[in-house]
Amino acid sequence: MKYVDEFRDPNKARALVKKIHALKDKLHLSDGKPLQLMEFCGGHTHTIFRYGIEQMLPNWIELVHGPGCPVCVLPMGRVDDCVALAERPDVIFTTFGDAMRVPGSKKSLLQAKATGADIRMTYSPLDALELARKNPERQVIFFGLGFETTMPSTALTVLQAEAEGIENFSLFCNHITTVPTIKAILDSPDMQIDGFLAPGHVSMVVGEQPFEFVARSYHKPLVITGFEPLDILQSIWMLLQQLADKRCEVENQYARIVPKEGNATGLDAISKVFELREFFEWRGLGSIDHSGVKMREKYARFDAEQKFSVPNLKIADPKSCQCGEVLKGVIRPWECKVFGTNCNPETPMGALMVSSEGACAAYYNFGNLPDLLSKRIKLQKESVA
Amino acid sequence: MIKAAQNRRTLRADTITLAHGSGGKAMRDLIEDVFVGGFDNKHLDTLEDQARFDLTDLSALGGRIAMTTDSYVVDPLFFPGGDIGKLAVTGTVNDLAVSGAKPLYLTCGMIIEEGFAVEELRRIVASMKSTADAAGVAIVTGDTKVVHKGAADKLFINTAGIGIIPSNINITATRAKPGDVVLINGFIGDHGAAIVDARGEMSLEHTINSDCQPLNDLIKCMLEICPDIHCMRDATRGGVATVLNEFAELSSTGIMLNESTLPIRTEVRGMCEILGLDPLYLANEGKLVAIVPAEHANDLLTAMKSHPAGKDSAIVGEVIQEHVGRVILQTGFGGNRIVDMLVGEQLPRIC
Numbered sequence: 001m002k003y004v005d006e007f008r009d010p011n012k013a014r015a016l017v018k019k020i021h022a023l024k025d026k027l028h029l030s031d032g033k034p035l036q037l038m039e040f041c042g043g044h045t046h047t048i049f050r051y052g053i054e055q056m057l058p059n060w061i062e063l064v065h066g067p068g069c070p071v072c073v074l075p076m077g078r079v080d081d082c083v084a085l086a087e088r089p090d091v092i093f094t095t096f097g098d099a100m101r102v103p104g105s106k107k108s109l110l111q112a113k114a115t116g117a118d119i120r121m122t123y124s125p126l127d128a129l130e131l132a133r134k135n136p137e138r139q140v141i142f143f144g145l146g147f148e149t150t151m152p153s154t155a156l157t158v159l160q161a162e163a164e165g166i167e168n169f170s171l172f173c174n175h176i177t178t179v180p181t182i183k184a185i186l187d188s189p190d191m192q193i194d195g196f197l198a199p200g201h202v203s204m205v206v207g208e209q210p211f212e213f214v215a216r217s218y219h220k221p222l223v224i225t226g227f228e229p230l231d232i233l234q235s236i237w238m239l240l241q242q243l244a245d246k247r248c249e250v251e252n253q254y255a256r257i258v259p260k261e262g263n264a265t266g267l268d269a270i271s272k273v274f275e276l277r278e279f280f281e282w283r284g285l286g287s288i289d290h291s292g293v294k295m296r297e298k299y300a301r302f303d304a305e306q307k308f309s310v311p312n313l314k315i316a317d318p319k320s321c322q323c324g325e326v327l328k329g330v331i332r333p334w335e336c337k338v339f340g341t342n343c344n345p346e347t348p349m350g351a352l353m354v355s356s357e358g359a360c361a362a363y364y365n366f367g368n369l370p371d372l373l374s375k376r377i378k379l380q381k382e383s384v385a
Numbered sequence: 386m387i388k389a390a391q392n393r394r395t396l397r398a399d400t401i402t403l404a405h406g407s408g409g410k411a412m413r414d415l416i417e418d419v420f421v422g423g424f425d426n427k428h429l430d431t432l433e434d435q436a437r438f439d440l441t442d443l444s445a446l447g448g449r450i451a452m453t454t455d456s457y458v459v460d461p462l463f464f465p466g467g468d469i470g471k472l473a474v475t476g477t478v479n480d481l482a483v484s485g486a487k488p489l490y491l492t493c494g495m496i497i498e499e500g501f502a503v504e505e506l507r508r509i510v511a512s513m514k515s516t517a518d519a520a521g522v523a524i525v526t527g528d529t530k531v532v533h534k535g536a537a538d539k540l541f542i543n544t545a546g547i548g549i550i551p552s553n554i555n556i557t558a559t560r561a562k563p564g565d566v567v568l569i570n571g572f573i574g575d576h577g578a579a580i581v582d583a584r585g586e587m588s589l590e591h592t593i594n595s596d597c598q599p600l601n602d603l604i605k606c607m608l609e610i611c612p613d614i615h616c617m618r619d620a621t622r623g624g625v626a627t628v629l630n631e632f633a634e635l636s637s638t639g640i641m642l643n644e645s646t647l648p649i650r651t652e653v654r655g656m657c658e659i660l661g662l663d664p665l666y667l668a669n670e671g672k673l674v675a676i677v678p679a680e681h682a683n684d685l686l687t688a689m690k691s692h693p694a695g696k697d698s699a700i701v702g703e704v705i706q707e708h709v710g711r712v713i714l715q716t717g718f719g720g721n722r723i724v725d726m727l728v729g730e731q732l733p734r735i736c
Binding site: 001004008010013014046049050051052053054055056123127229364365366367369 | 586587651654655658660661716717718719720721722723725
């Protein structure tokens with residue numbers, strides 16, 4: 001398939017892996033501790049597992065799967081709010097499919113649907129707007145979530161609703177921002193990351209500049225990375241090359257999609273409709289300042305949070321869940337106490353087990369489960385001893 | 386018997402009403418005109434409450450009876466490459482055939498939502514009849530229920546079937562052995578992709594046709610070449626991945642798949658790329674997965690390729706001693722990953 005197979009060429013992959021191995025002597029590796037490279041984005045995590053990239057890498061590189069899966073970091077309280085909105089008899093609640101199975105404190109959207117709520121999966125916010133046009137007697141709510149990648153399309157949908165005067169459409173806004181989150185990870189005291197693979201599709205919207213602080217203030221190399229397996233291998237090699245040269249820069253591996261200055265039309269739509277929240281609650285990571293957006297006052301009538309009352313309760317993550325430590329790279333997914341036993345894709349406790357882009361689900365689905373579980377038991381015994 | 390066939394009643398209504406399920410005259414009109422007339426065979430013409438078979442005829446074909454049932458609730462009822470009627474026949478025929486059985490007789494139970502168009506029902510019955518003829522089976526008894534508007538979605542069909550397994554055949558999911566070869570009779574995921582496409586949510590450039598087809602003749606040809614096929618199932622819901630996981634688990638072996646040999650249409654791959662679906666988990670309605678002794682694999686492949694239901698057949702993997710109960714995929718990119726059973730529904734990714 002054109003424009004796909006070129007980026008999955010096994011010969012080029014072998015050549016890149018060879019180049020990665022060759023850099024070992026130029027890197028200043030401390031004994032025993034592998035280099036930790038974080039891929040921020042859930043899309044990257046998915047590619048890494050789908051193509052078996054981890055096994056192709058030398059054992060002195062460890063990939064840490066970051067918090068860039070918007071479904072995974074959605075706190076339980078927000079899911080409860082979704083369920084409360086969806087269960088209103090006058091509402092058609094529309095959502096991306098991934099969000100259906102995220103557990104709330106009482107039920108997921110999928111369970112709410114089974115008990116009678118009118119919940120529909122859509123592929124685009126414009127599908128929700130179309131439903132609003134066709135059902136003028138119902139209130140159609142779109143569950144907006146995602147980083148800057150999906151923000152422009154929801155913003156443009158709100159602008160379209162305003163232009164057409166479609167008053168029965170509203171947005172339940174749970175959009176989150178990338179930069180404050182990366183900053184929170186970098187500020188965390190147990191931070192050990194040596195370099196970042198930055199999210200390609202977020203960068204397509206925001207451009208290169210917002211990531212400059214990672215290199216400038218935190219002295220970590222960062223490479224904006226595409227989503228095909230060769231993109232990932234090439235970006236890892238670029239990160240290692242920076243580390244070998246003792247450089248800390250923002251480099252753009254995904255230049256075929258990401259313009260340096262981002263997408264002006266998209267950014268314009270975002271700033272018209274949204275403004276930063278003071279703080280936003282993340283599953284596993286807690287509250288992070290300015291890490292989410294809400295709708296501007298001008299668009300209050302399209303804001304489901306203002307239009308309908310939502311419970312807006314803060315629900316603590318289950319105590320045994322270690323999603324936060326996994327998200328920061330402090331432990332690996334299979335080291336979590338409940339991984340693969342009480343927490344599995346059929347009955348997820350933590351959100352990292354829910355989405356196919358969640359690190360735990362990826363390990364569970366694509367990893368060797370019995371091996372991982374026995375490794376964990378061994379680790380637990382060692383820590384007791 | 387002949388008299389009943391000649392004086393069949395006629396159904397004049399345009400839509401199905403509750404009266405057509407009430408047991409009275411309207412129901413007789415529906416059954417005699419649409420079903421007895423449509424399925425048209427000597428078993429139905431007797432208008433008895435059951436079909437009757439001569440045991441001597443059956444036992445001449447083999448010593449064991451295979452029996453299966455399946456319900457069909459597909460939405461939309463008509464899709465490129467098939468419809469619910471065709472599906473209801475091929476699905477049950479294939480469930481019988483993968484045991485090595487010669488499928489013979491099917492039942493047909495219909496649950497119809499009131500208000501359903503008689504013309505559509507006739508089209509579906511005609512499709513069942515022509516599919517049954519093509520597969521060499523007869524629909525010999527049936528049942529009709531009509532339910533209130535909203536109590537069913539348009540039309541649900543249940544078919545059950547029986548067939549006879551020849552005495553020299555022993556196909557079970559427990560017989561995979563290290564060294565055996567995995568065969569598939571063509572492109573995977575077409576049915577699942579066709580249904581997504583037919584729902585019209587994606588507005589794709591190309592139409593994808595369902596692979597919905599009876600497999601019994603292909604399987605007959607395969608068994609003539611190699612009666613000792615070890616495992617065989619049709620890869621319907623849950624796709625090829627699910628069937629292979631069942632073989633690996635029940636046979637206590639591992640299975641190694643080679644991604645670059647998996648036959649997948651470009652259109653299906655394209656749709657999966659857009660929606661974040663995995664073709665290995667997409668439903669098929671005319672694809673079998675067989676585990677066969679290595680020494681017969683090439684002959685089987687040649688025979689399958691010369692049959693219309695298997696012209697795109699391929700060897701896609703092998704049974705291994707290691708990784709017991711697991712299916713491992715060698716990715717075209719050079720890595721390995723585990724292909725687990727499907728959890729929940731395959732849902733589209735959001736970014």
